[in-house]
Amino acid sequence: MAKRGYHHGNLRQALVDAALNLIAERGPTGFTLSEAAKAAGVTPAAVYRHFEGREDLIAECARQGYEIFADLMEFAYDGGKPTALSAFEATGRAYLAFARKYPGHYVSMFESGISVNRTPDLARASARARGVLEQAAETLSQHIPKDKRPPAAMVSAHVWALSHGVVELFSRGEPGSQAPYPPEDLLEAGVGIYLRGLGLIAPDS
Incomplete structure (x- = not known):
């Protein structure tokens, strides 16, 4: 060989x-x-x-995944403007796209049990990815008085969890095999319900 x-x-x-x-x-x-x-x-x-061992190798896979993931999230956020909502929704779609295109990285990052704090470089890459979604949440809530505004980290964590759930349940098998709706539609509807519940976007007319 x-x-x-x-x-x-x-x-x-x-x-x-x-x-x-x-x-x-x-x-x-x-x-x-x-x-x-x-x-x-x-x-x-x-x-x-x-x-030093398999876990170190997987941690490097995860670090590289977070770097790619953060780049995609930043690109989606910047390209999703001009509105704060469209930019926010674009980051959710980027999550789904990343899981489909980079399955090895995705599993290393989220299903390997490797802590993001295993190495400083891995922690920095993970924080950069989270930071994009937190910035999107912060921008989206600017119209709410600061003392009544939900923490951006909480909003981004909830949307991250929702995105992850859609990926795990409906986006990692054969398309359409587990849900009657495309994963992107499920995520957009779920995020919309969540954001309206917080008062971050106006109710449907």
């Missing part, structure tokens, strides 16, 4: 890419470091030059 990791000069990333494929196929505990090394085209001993 060709030493793919060595061939392109980045063994560390070759191992991450191999792990991401294995995680997407088998879950975060469904592979060994030896299997990741074999998929990267290197010996098992080579893994330990870059990672």
Whole structure:
């Protein structure tokens, strides 16, 4: 077998890419470091030059996922303007799109049991992603007096949880197999109900 990791000069990333494929196929505990090394085209001993164990490898997968995720959220937020609501909704759609396009990263981030505080770099990447949604929530609530305004961190956490629930229940299997509505429609309706309940957007006429 060709030493793919060595061939392109980045063994560390070759191992991450191999792990991401294995995680997407088998879950975060469904592979060994030896299997990741074999998929990267290197010996098992080579893994330990870059990672102390499987959890460290998964943590790096998660860190890279959060970086991609934060970039997508920022792009969605900026592109979703001109209104605060459309920008906020765009970040929710970006969550669904990320889960579909980057399953290995998504599982590493949210289903591996790896703490976001495992490394400083992972914590920073996670905080950047959360910060985009918090900024969207803060902007959306500017019209409410400050003493009556719900905390932006709470609003963003609730919407994050709602987005995650839609992904887990309705967006990770065969499209349309578990719900009569597209995941994007479910999320938009749920977010709308939640935001109206808080008074952040006007009721339907």
